[in-house]
Amino acid sequence: MSEAKPTTRFQCTQCGGDLKPDQGQLFLTCPFCGSTVYLDKSKVVFHWYVAPTLDEAKARGALARWMSGNDTVKDLDKKATLDKVTFRYFPLWHFKQKDAGGKERIVLYPAAATSITEVAQMQLPPGDLRKYEDRLDNDAEPPTVPLEAALEWAEHSPAHKETIVESAVVHVPLYRFKYSYEGQGYAAMVDAASGKVMANIYPEKAETPYQFVGGLAAIVFLGLATFPILGGFFGDGGTGIGFGICTGLGIPAALAIMALAAYVSQKV
Numbered sequence: 236m237s238e239a240k241p242t243t244r245f246q247c248t249q250c251g252g253d254l255k256p257d258q259g260q261l262f263l264t265c266p267f268c269g270s271t272v273y274l275d276k277s278k279v280v281f282h283w284y285v286a287p288t289l290d291e292a293k294a295r296g297a298l299a300r301w302m303s304g305n306d307t308v309k310d311l312d313k314k315a316t317l318d319k320v321t322f323r324y325f326p327l328w329h330f331k332q333k334d335a336g337g338k339e340r341i342v343l344y345p346a347a348a349t350s351i352t353e354v355a356q357m358q359l360p361p362g363d364l365r366k367y368e369d370r371l372d373n374d375a376e377p378p379t380v381p382l383e384a385a386l387e388w389a390e391h392s393p394a395h396k397e398t399i400v401e402s403a404v405v406h407v408p409l410y411r412f413k414y415s416y417e418g419q420g421y422a423a424m425v426d427a428a429s430g431k432v433m434a435n436i437y438p439e440k441a442e443t444p445y446q447f448v449g450g451l452a453a454i455v456f457l458g459l460a461t462f463p464i465l466g467g468f469f470g471d472g473g474t475g476i477g478f479g480i481c482t483g484l485g486i487p488a489a490l491a492i493m494a495l496a497a498y499v500s501q502k503v
């Protein structure tokens with residue numbers, strides 16, 4: 236008796252039972268204990284997913300609130316054109332680390348390519364992790380970042396001294412929005428579990444007009460402050476006249492600058 240060809244043996248990470256995946260199968264449910272696992276090249280790991288709580292309408296609402304908020308350019312919700320909305324389960328590497336004191340913490344790393352690296356800052360309450368289900372396959376993006384690459388990253392992270400006690404793949408539900416603003420394309424994601432909006436690059440509130448108003452105010456008041464000094468050269472009376480000019484012009488100047496600042500904050 237001899238085996239036809241050497242095969243890689245996969246064992247359930249929960250119960251150690253032999254797993255017999257079909258050719259190319261990556262997501263598997265253990266027939267012995269019912270654990271859901273992901274077959275990485277190097278290891279079998281747990282496979283979880285987070286259930287969405289937001290439908291597309293609510294995700295659009297979350298995006299609109301973020302666009303009308305303080306981070307983005309004024310009235311972005313009205314000025315941007317929504318080009319595309321897609322829903323996907325995005326894969327994250329989910330590392331449970333334990334420090335010397337036995338304290339656990341979770342570190343996340345994208346398990347597929349994404350331009351929105353903020354996704355690794357997501358909060359995943361342990362109670363939200365559910366066993367992965369086959370019915371999600373059509374919407375779930377397969378991991379393309381191998382475990383070893385993610386582990387290497389984790390070892391170089393600030394938490395490198397801590398030991399990784401468990402690795403898992405988590406599929407998180409995300410709405411991906413593509414939108415345009417002033418001829419430029421942007422992307423944003425909405426976490427369909429928490430409603431949090433994630434974006435790396437977006438039309439930000441411009442700083443330059445504010446700096447201009449601030450600079451203008453400094454120059455105007457510095458200029459006005461020289462009147463009493465100049466007046467001083469003509470004796471005490473000159474100082475008084477200088478102060479008079481300074482105050483007389485200072486108040487309308489202050490009002491003008493405040494009006495300009497208000498105008499800028501309306502427009503920007």
Ligand SMILES: [Zn+2]
Pocket residue numbers: 247248249250251252265266267268269270
């Ligand atoms: Zn098992």
